[in-house]
Each structure stands twice: as C-alpha cells, then as structure tokens.
Amino acid sequence: MSMNNLLVELFVEELPPKALKKLGDAFASVLVDQLKVQGLASADSVVTPYASPRRLAVHVTAVASKATDKAVQQKLMPVSVGLGADGQATPALLKKLQALGADVSDAAKAVAALKRAPDGKAEALFYDSVVPGAPLAAGLQKALDEAITKLPIPKVMSYQLETDCELPGWSSVNFVRPAHGLVALHGGTVLPVQALGLKAGNSTRGHRFEAKKEVVVLKDADSYATALREDGAVIASFTERRAEIVRQLAAAAAQVGGGVRPIEDAALLDEVTGLVERPHVLVCEFEKEFLAVPQECLILTMKANQKYFPLLDTAGRLTNKFLVVSNISPADASAVIGGNERVVRPRLADAKFFFDQDRKKTLESRVEGLGKVVYHNKLGTQGERVERVRAIAKAIAQQLGDAKLVAAADIAARLAKTDLLTDMVGEFPELQGIMGGYYARHDGLGEEIAHAIEDHYKPRFAGDELPRGTVGVAIALADKLETLAGLFAIKQFPTGDKDPFALRRHALGVIRMLVEKGLPLDLIELIGIAEKQFPEDRGYVAVFDSLREFIYERFAGGLREQGYSTIEVDAVLAVFPRHLGDVVKRLTAVRAFAALPEAAALAAANKRIGNILKKAEGAVEAKVNTGLLTEPAEQALHGALHSVQPLADSLYANGEYAASLRELAVLKAPVDAFFDGVMVNAEDAALRANRLGLLKSLHEAMNRVADLSRLAA
Template sequence: MTTQNLLVELFVEELPPKALKKLGDAFAGVLFEELKLRGLTSDNSVLTSFASPRRLAAHITNVRERGADKEVVEKLMPLAIAIKDGKPTEAFRKRLAKEGRGHLADLWPNAVDGSDSLLVQNDGKTDAVYMRGLAVGGSLQVGLEAALAESIAKLPIPKVMSYQLETDCELPGWSSVNFVRPAHGLVALHGSTVVPVKALGLTAGNSTRGHRFEAKSEVVVLKDADSYASALLNEGAVIASFAERKAEIARQLAAAAAKVGGGARPIEDDALLDEVTALVERPNVLVCQFEQEFLGVPQECLILTMKANQKYFPLLDAAGKLTNKFLVVSNISPTDASAVIGGNERVVRPRLADAKFFFDQDRKKTLESRVEGLGKVVYHNKLGTQGERVERVRAIAKAIAQQLGDTKLVATADTAARLAKTDLLTDMVGEFPELQGIMGGYYARHDGLGEEVANAIEDHYKPRFAGDELPRNTTGLVVALADKLETLVGMFGIGNLPTGDKDPFALRRHALGVIRILVERDLEVSLFGLIGAAFAAFPKGLIGQANTDLLIFMLDRFAGLLREEGFTPQEVDAVMALNPVRLNLVPRQLAAVRAFAALPEAAALAAANKRISNILKKAQEVDAHVSEVLLKETAEKNLYAALKNVVPQANAQFEAGDYTASLKTLAALRAPVDAFFDDVMVNAEELDLRLNRQGLLKSLHDAMNRVADLSRLAT
C-alpha cells in the first residue's frame, strides 16, 4: 500500500505562552499515537511537531490511505453453553446472528468461511468458543478524524474557553465550542490531497495564515504536506517549529550581546526563553537601555521586574554584574527599529522607578523595627502568626547552634532567626515575593548587622530547589535548618501531609533541604535529635506528636535521593535498614557497601547473614553471649576464634570511620561461617547448646551489620 506524508494544523488565536511547548508536544504526540493504533502509520514513520503562538501542527511521514487489515479473535461463550450434543444451541445461534455470522452455526464443527472461522480455546478456566475474523482497516479520513478528536480532548489545557461558532447547516444558528482558545482554521494534507476531516466546528482545507503584520499574503496556500514549514517561513513570515524559533532567539541574543561588547552576555533563563519563544512568530532581537541611576537598586530587583513583567533579557557584564542595557525580542522587523526600541525603554522606566522607590522607602525602617509587626501576620490558622513562628525558629536554631558551635554562633544565629522574616513586611517583597530573603540580606547590611547575619538572612531559604546552592556560612546553615524543621514539624503535627503529587507546603523540598545540609556540610548531628528539638519548640497542645512519622518520611526521601544519585536499591536498602541517625555518615557507608559487594566473599556472607537473620527472628530474644565451655564442634570453635581475632580490628576501623576497611576485614570470616553452617546444627535439642549457638550467631550478626544490613545484598 502506498504511503504519503501527512500534515495537520490547528490555527487558533494566541495560545497561553507558558503552556505552548507542552500543548504542541501533546497535540502532535497523541495524534501520532492514535494514528499508529489505527494502523495508519508505518514502522518507519517520523513525527515532527510545530507550535507557534497561533498554531499547533504535526507532520508525520509514511502515512497510509487506509489502515492495515488485522486479524481479530473474539470470545463468544463457554463451549458447554454453545454446543449441546454436538450441535449449536439456540443461544449460540442468536449470538452469531448478532455478530452477522449466523451462517457459521450451520457449518459446525468445520465452521470456516473465508476469513471467518470458529475455534475452541481454553480461556484459563474452561473451554470457550472464539470467532476469528479479519477487521478491515479504516480509511485515513475516518481514522484521522477520530485521532484528531482524541488529540484535542487530551490536550493539557490550563483553562478552557467557551465560544460560539455559526452553524453551516440549512437552519441558521450558533453552536458552542470549548477549547483553550477560539480556533479559526484546520489543515489536513495527505501529500497534496486534502483530507476533509472536521474538528471544533471546522472543516479541513489546505490554507493557513501567516504573521499578522509581515506575511506576504494574508492566506498561505500549502501545495502539499512537506511544504508547510517553508511556505510559512517564506510566504507567512513565521518560523513554525518551536525548537527552531528558540534556537534562532538564542543565536540573536548572543549576537546582540557580542555587539554591545565588554564581555556582555544575556542572563541565562531557559523558562524565560521558552516563554518568549511562545510569544513571537518571527523573532527580532533589539538592544535597549535604561538610566544608570537605576543600577543603585539591587540587581535582583531590576532583573526580576524586567524578566517577570516585560519578558526582557537583562545584560550582564563579564563579572556577572547587571548593566544598564537589556535585550528585547520583538515580533516585528521594521526598517527603522528606533520606535520599537524607544517604546520598550519608555515601558520599562516606570517599572524600574517603582523598584527604586520601594528600595528607598524600605531602608527608612530597620529590620528590627519590623519584628513586632510579624505578630499581626497570620502564618497558619492552626499554627498562629509569623511572630509566633519566628520564636519557634529561634528556639530550634539555638538548640542546633549549641551543638555546632559556641556562644558566638548561638548569638548570631538568634539574631538572624529573629530578623529572617521581617522583609516579608517590606514594600519590595510585597511587590516581588520571589525576593524574600534576598532583600532581607540587603536591608541587614544597610542596618549595619554585618555580613555573617546578612548572608544568613539571605540564605535561610536555601536550598530552594534541586541543585540550588547551600547557605554560605554556619549561621545560615543553622537558621536554614531551623526554618525548614519548624515547617516540617508544624505541618506533620497538624496532619497536613503530602498526598500523591500534591504538596502545597513543599514538605518534600524542605525535607531534601535538611538532608542536603546535613550530608553535604558533614554536620555531626542526629536527625532524630533535630526533630525532637523542633517538636520541643512548639507549645504543648498546639500540635500532635508525629516524631516517628516525620523521621520515616525524611529517611524515605533520603533513600529516593540516593537511588537518583546512582546507588543501587540493594545498596541503599542495606544502609537505610539500620535507620541511620547521622546522615552525614551514609555516603561513606554506601561506598563501603559497594566495595564489599565487589569482594569474592560478599555473596556467601550476604546469604549467611540472611540465614542468620531468619534464625534469630524465630529465636526471638537472643543474648549475644558465648560460653567457650559449651562449644562442642570444631566448626563452632573455629568461628568463635575467628570472631575474637577479626572483630576487634573491624570494630576499631569502624569507630575510626573507615567503614570500607571494616567490612573488608570482616570478609575473612567467610570460611569459618561456611564451615559452621555445613557442620553445626544450630537448633540442637539440648537447650544450653542451642542458646549458646544462637548467642554465637548473634555476636556474628552484630559484628557484621554495623555498617549496613548485609543480608539486603543477598539475591
């Protein structure tokens, strides 16, 4: 069967820019899969998706005019009901008639007619009669219309619109359509042939529209499916491919920055680049500037207002400092761009002036003077005000600082914790919530609080996301831990737990933040102790006790993080089975387990550990005590002697933190352990012998599983 390439385009009003890439990928992807399910694509068919502000499209190579025929086997009914005394029953005849195959009953038991036949197969419980037939492949028009309907229905639309279309039937009227934006055109070309499918009240044709202002003609006629991208570019002044348009913007941004000189470079922000790509059809990057005086405002404020409000790309110098120049991605390319440049410069000026005003006004009040105001800001209806929350964070920070440092650290951590939330009451953070913490750092420096406290205030939200940097100093680490633990304990204490993909209080992120700080900064503190200190900071009766639940939650998050970092599930399970309280030691334990697993003795010792664990579970309470007088068999005497020789050395290495050496030392026990299980009956009839041998195994088990539960490595 001959194949040709297929092009489908849905032409609409401007789509939501933050969702465009996802909408384009979903539209093309679902359409391709639906055509594939209907047998209309080939094994070597290739999908290309297109998405611009006003269109979603897909190009698929090697699409059939008609779907491939498929053999279909359908269960009809149990054999005992279908056939009585070797003849079809009345119920069976009615079922066949319903399927349009009534004549097959008269041919039983040799019921074969062309591609149709009856056969008996066991369905796993009983013999049943099945009908085998040939399903003729559907036409491209029917299959494409169904696939298009599925593709539209499955679009991840952020918000649906309702709009009216005039009906094209004899009776005048209007029909209601629900879609992300009003749709005005539909293209479906199989080669050069129009496939007259319908969707959203539209009938497919072979024409679309180009750029609103710069297209050579209002209507772009497509001669075939393969000319889509080139026709839109040449006749419609539109780069239809999202990826190509994004690459072109990136190229122009780099070229414009190079022309500015001085090592200038546009700020890197892939989300902003995606959003701007979704706003323009044919990009034209222009260089603009603002007054130097605005550079006295913290660059984070200026960058945020230019990016968030105007979708501009600020230019940084070679040292990473903001310059007074920025790049605009225009959707038009006039011969004289001065009007476009001037317009954008006029638009950004009031935004920057607002930021300067907020900054100047905020510095008229100290952070200390704002502390009292936190008592009037509700944090959570069950957990009180921000002022009450700050007092809890201070108490937790004090407990942590006392473990990690001296009175100076306690004092600086307390100051930072007391002032960390005060920038929530500033005008700048009120306008730009994303700057909380950052502005607190600037205002702390202005108040003369010093870099230690200022950096801690700025950093106490870190890490904000996966891969984010950690606080720069110990004071910042203390306050960041205290802030995250207060949130975790408070929410667990009132039962606000993450469910499925819903985590409105970002508890998973807070948990990973605590874990990263403890591990990456190698802090010698107990996680369970930290959780206990955090619960103690809450007044009695305000929250429930959920210490264990929170500990399990955090260890689960840690295990998931370790698996993402490349450790095997067996390695992670072996270490996490011990419920480690010092998370900073876990990476060394994992490295030791990996080194141990590579030893030739590892598999046998892991299997032996699993066997020992099972024996001890059945024996229940076993004392790790061995009486040499009761050692009868040579194998148990040898094992006991090996333990006395090897374990002290392994324990010394463990206490010194050399976990790899400790496990390698214990590997010498393989031979006596194997001999013990070959030659010794553990559960001897004599009670004293049985208890002594169980005690020997308990001593072995305790010695071997200090670094990890080695039984988890057994296959």
C-alpha cells in the same frame, strides 16, 4: 492505497505562551499515536510539530490513504457449547456469528468455516475474518478528536459558534482559545474532517500585521512551513523560532559591545517564543540611576512583567541596556524602542521607591510585626515560627562552633523572615531572603549575617547552590527542619505526586547540606530537636519516626540515582546512620564485603539471627555468662567474637568500615558450627537466655556498618 505526507493545523486566537510548547508537542504526539494505532502511519513516519501563538499543527510523512486490511481470528466459545451432539450449530453459536456479521443462512457452511483448536483443557471454536482498514478521513477524524480532548489545557474557554443549518442558532464550544480555522491536507488533497465547529480546508492566516497575503493558501502538506514563512511572515516551528531568538539575542549583545551578554533564562525564552510569530530583537536602555537598586529587583521586574532580556557585563553585573523581542520589524524601530523604554521606566521607579522606603526601617524594628502575620492556622504566626527556628539554629550552632557562632546564628534566625514585611518582597515574593541580605548590610550587620539571611532558603531547587557560611548553613538547616517537623506534626504529609509544601525538596536540602558540607551533625538528634518544638501537649502528633523514615527514603532515592544498588542502599540505611557524610564510605564497605567468599553465608546467618531474636520472648540483652557456655561450638563462637571484636570496633570508630567488616568475615566458620551443633532455644531458661545474649552480641557487632541480612538472597 496511496502514501502521502499529512498536514493538520488548528488556527486559533492567541494561545497561553507559557503552555504553548507543551500544547504543540501534545497535539502532535497524540494525533500521530492514534494514526499509528489505526495503521495509517508507521514507526518510520517522521513527525514535525508546529506551534506558534495562533496555531497548533503537525506534519507527518508516509501516511496511508487507507489502512491495510487485517486478518483477525476471534475465539467464539467452547466446542461443547457451540455444537450439539449431532455436530450442528447451537442457537448460541449462530447468534454470536450473526453479531460478528457472518452469513448464517447456511448453518452447516458457516460451521465448516470455523476452526477448532485447544484452549486450555477444552477445545474451542475460532472465527477468521478480515477487518477492513480504516480510510484516512475516518481515522484522522478519530485521531483529531482524541488529540483535542487530551490537550493539557491550563484553562478551558467556552465560546459560541453560529450553527450551520437552516434554522439560526448557536452551539457552545469548549477549547483553550476560540478556533477559527482547520487545515487537513494529505498531499494536496483536503480531507473532510471537522473539529470545534470547523470544516477542514487548505488555507490559513499568517502574521496579523506583516503577512504578504491575508489568506495563505497551501498547495500541499509539504508547503506549509515555507508558505507561512514567505507569505505569512510566520516561523511556524517553535524550535526554529526559539533558535532564531537566541541567535538574534547574541547578535544584538555583540552589537552593544563590551562583552555584555543576555541573561540566561530558559523559561523566559520559552515564554517569549510563545508570544511572537516572527521575532525581531531590539536594543533598549534605561537611566543609569536605577542601577543603584539591587539588580535582582530590576532583573525580576524586567523579566516577569515585561518579558525583557537584561544585559549583564563580563562580571555578571546588570547594565542599563536590555533586549526586547518584538513581534514586528518596522523600517524605523525607534518608536518601538521608545515605547518599551517608556513602559519599563515606571516599573524600575517603583522598585527604586520600594527599596528607598524599606531602608527607612531596620530589620530589627520589623521583628515584632512577624507576630501579626499568620504562617499556618495550626502552626501559629511567623513570629512563633521564628522562635522555633531560633531554638533549632542555636542547637546546631552549638555543635558546629563557639559562642560567637551561636550568637550570630541567633541574630540571623531572628531577622531571617523580617523582609516578608517589606514593600519590595510584598511586590516581588521571589526576592524574599535576597532583600533581607541587602537590608542587613544597610543596617550594618555585616556580611556573615547578610549572607545567612540571603541563603537560608537554599538550596531552593535541585542543583541550587548551598549556603555560603556556617551561620547560613545553621539557619537553612533549622528553617527546613522546622518546616518538616511542623507540617508532619499537623499531618500535612506529601501524597503521591502532590507535595504542596515542597517537603521533599526541604528533606533533600537537609540531606545535601549534611553530605556536601561534611557536617559532623547527627541527623537523628536533629530530628529530635525539631520535634521538641512541637510538643504533644499542645495538640501536635509525634513525628520522629515518620520524619526519620521520610528523610532516609529521600536519601535512598538519591543514592540509587548515583548508581548504588537497592540492596546496598537498603542495607546501609536500615541502620539509620546518624552522620550522612559517611554513608558513601559505608556503601563502599558493603560492596567490598559482598564480594568476599564468606559474605553470602554470613548474610544468611545474620538474617537467621535476626529472625530468632524477633521471636524471643521479652527483650534480649547482649550479655554472655561464660560459665553457661556448655557446648564447644558456642564456646568457640564466643571466643572468636571476643578475639575479633576489639579490632573491628576500633576500625569502625575510625571510619574504616570496609576493614571492620573484613575482620568480622572470619566469624563464618564458628557461626556455621554454632548453628550446626547448638540448640538456641534450649529447655533450660538460663541456657536459652545466655545463647540469645551471645547471638545478640554477634548481631550488634555485625550490623554496625549496615544490616547485612539485607544481602541475603
């Protein structure tokens, strides 16, 4: 058995650039994992994936030419089944041994080679054998087939290959792109594997236009990257090619001067890396008159349509220069630069035309048109949706400010969706909200309304900024709550990893605004307001309970990610705190309470009280008739609760949750004495109701900050 480095490459037509990195990583990881499973590669093997527009490859160190033979012990059957009373092999045993390839010509000898060992209550027969290790060619064939099968292909192509046989014909092949070459080298030896109708060799092809050699011959596995770079003019490594693009972008920006920098966009950088085999960055420019168009429009058209990198000045404003990552590097790049400048000009002209045309109509004049745009076939038009958002936004604004804020929120909510009817948003849906802000300024509506319209989709993703002003927060909350309540009302719930309407994102947006803005808003009340917009008499289902659970579950997940324990989070959120901004204080209080010596006993008692109240017949009121407190222990508990509750309630009302729970800790002794000396379910109905009322009062007092029973072991 010899050890050598392995190189496998699939040479194909241009792969989808957005998926290239994922395809390269998947091809390498699955192939190597299969080699490791077969014992051909080890955990110490170094794996280097390669992915360029026309190839997927992997280099693996320390790959064996043959896997080590393995000693295997296999359970056959119970002794009572495999051997007769005379100790001879039964037909069942002989048949099993034959199936395993054992020599049974001498049955007695075959039986003597078996081992006996306890197996549960009985004794069983075990067969020892040596499984020969797989040769690399066979193991690699299996690994290669598996790697190709498991590629996360966005869309499969079907193409035909001419069959390699005496009779002419064609065979159908399904793959992400037509494949034209296969390399499999173990050291300098070509391995006889096949894939996609191709036989492995030791040659590949380089850059379409700039390769020094039409066919790049690889002397061994380790020469792959160097040979491709020198003879094929290709940087095969996705990571190296990406880093080279970053380096050249920075160098080109420095050459322009003035502190300009290329726009940061990781997705665009990955896509461009998937488009070029050897990058060459060039500086281009467009006419300054286009800078009158909102820079978001120009940036988007350059990135999305042309894959260019716009240059921003030190203040973050767009300049009239941009960078192109070319796949060729001619001695005179003027033709390439001129071509790219000619291509981008019509795109920018279109954006300017849309912007100029859109400003000929006010946002207000577009409101009526929303009534003709279907939002959802079960939820009506965008116009109907706007009215629901307005109602929620006004209710929120009334709690956050005065009549001026309510009026501003109403205007912003009425106009927030109107930019959906503009030419610019029709061409670039990603600009909805942003363009509404620009058009609101043009209409003279002021910065407050413009910001609210622009920001009402925020936060759009994890880590996104929140709306800037109170009006924007009111509209953003209303928009997200309307979306959540509406889709829940027609039973469009997220399931598993499927969330087509991004409801989890909307819920997290609501949570972030309430928490990070410190808003004095009652989430339970907000859910109720949103639910009212979808009345049951119009065919909608009640959503309050399910929506409340959904939002608090999202909040729970976020809190656990911040380091709070599941027990702490469950205890606090079990009482559905209405103001999310004080949940962290509640969590801190619960953690402090759990550290008290009385905590465990009180939590257990609280759990016991909860179970008793659940089993009680009918509703239990938190009322106590002191005249019916006959037992000293119940009198003592009532007195202790009556003594400590006013201060505990006052501390709770002031948000001093830890201090409130600390005051209640003194109830441990009277609670223990109560359960030791008092029969709660007395035969006398009046006594029983009174004692349940005392426990109900205690339960309510102890569980205002959190459900303390969740702390019980």
